[in-house]
Amino acid sequence: MSDMERPTEQIKVETTTVGCDGGPLGHPHVYLKLAADGEIVCPYCSRHYVLVKKPPESATG
Numbered sequence: 510m511s512d513m514e515r516p517t518e519q520i521k522v523e524t525t526t527v528g529c530d531g532g533p534l535g536h537p538h539v540y541l542k543l544a545a546d547g548e549i550v551c552p553y554c555s556r557h558y559v560l561v562k563k564p565p566e567s568a569t570g
């Protein structure tokens with residue numbers, strides 16, 4: 510009896526524009542542009558996209 514589903518699925522992205530098609534549920538493929546705060550919620554499936562900063566390439570040292 511361990512049903513710990515999150516209310517909204519949070520998806521980490523590295524680009525300010527993401528494409529969403531609803532996955533298994535299915536909805537018209539749309540492109541979502543992340544807001545200035547780096548977040549956007551799909552109006553179709555309520556997925557929560559969050560922009561993540563990529564770590565610096567040069568990690569030598």
Ligand SMILES: [Zn+2]
Pocket residue numbers: 529530531536551552553554555556
């Ligand atoms: Zn969606």
